[in-house]
Amino acid sequence: MQIVLALIIGALFGFVLDRIGATNPTVLIRMLSLRSLGLMKAILLAIGVGSILMFGGQMAGLVDVGHMSVKTAYVGVFIGGLLLGAGWALSGFCPGTGVCAAATGRKDALFFILGGLLGAAAYMITYPSVKATGILDAIAGGKVTLGTVPGAKYDGLMAMPGDVLGIVLGLIFVAVAFAVPEAPGGDAVPAPAE
């Protein structure tokens, strides 16, 4: 059953990523250089919608709180984020969109995947020395959410109810998605229609 769900949800995810232009490096780079923010608006809206539905579903008792999976906070999250961001802007791909882009026929995405496999291997080899630096040690409580989610196995950074906060933040993401201008520089050239 799990495998069937992986096939269905995975295929939907890949399909939607392609449909919002996320498999196209030109769209990604125009977003990251703040020239064309249509994709950014879609991403912000998606986070907001996902958040509202998940926390709303939890409050209604329809969504299993145990399905949440919160990652640990540590200094390496920020450093890794910087590295990922630099490579993302260089190539116009992130891991998920890179594999999808290769599937749409983009040759450069194959080189991205090859580089990615080597980068992941380099981390596997250097992991013990990275760990020894202490940048993987949990900070601010480690696996924490911003509020305290009822029934979740994670601590909250703040005591306020995490599900209510999740819905409020979700609404803020939606509002920001609408507020962000599609072309901040008044750029009249639309993103390539593919």
Add this chain to the structure above:
Amino acid sequence: MTLNWKIGGVALGLVFFLAVLLVKPIGVSTQFVILDGIIADVVNPELVTKTDDGYTSTNAYLAKSGGKYAKSVANLLNYSFIFVIAMMVGAFLSAMMRGGNGADENKLPAIHYANFGDTPIKRYAIAFVGGFIVLYGARLAGGCTSGHMMSGMMQTALSGYIFAAGAFAAAVPVAMMMYKKG
């Protein structure tokens, strides 16, 4: 045939919600490690071994957290690995339905052409180096754009916000400096 951002954003949000409703939050970058492990285990079958209560590895990273990565390497038909294969199928179907990217785009994307001309080798080198940095960074961070940024911020995870701050702090200046045209 790019979807309007409102429809696209709602569709993407529904997919992330569906994942957490039925199984668990979406993540991708771990599967680069799993594929590396599968390849390395073919070359050196000693890499991943079965223990009394699961799996372990001679590689410290595969062996961490009770050997959960080692287990995925040993059992290829697991949810997360199949998920990424299915993503490729979904993207392929979408691309076919819209008539593909076109031969020029598949050779090199328009933004590269606008900035560096018809230099496919240069593009492939940039994509390769970019891929290396992206995956090293994602593994150091413990997740990527999907797992940390989207799934993480959706769940109000502190780590998701830290990751997004780092990613955009680097991505915006690099994109602005590298690609002035197009």
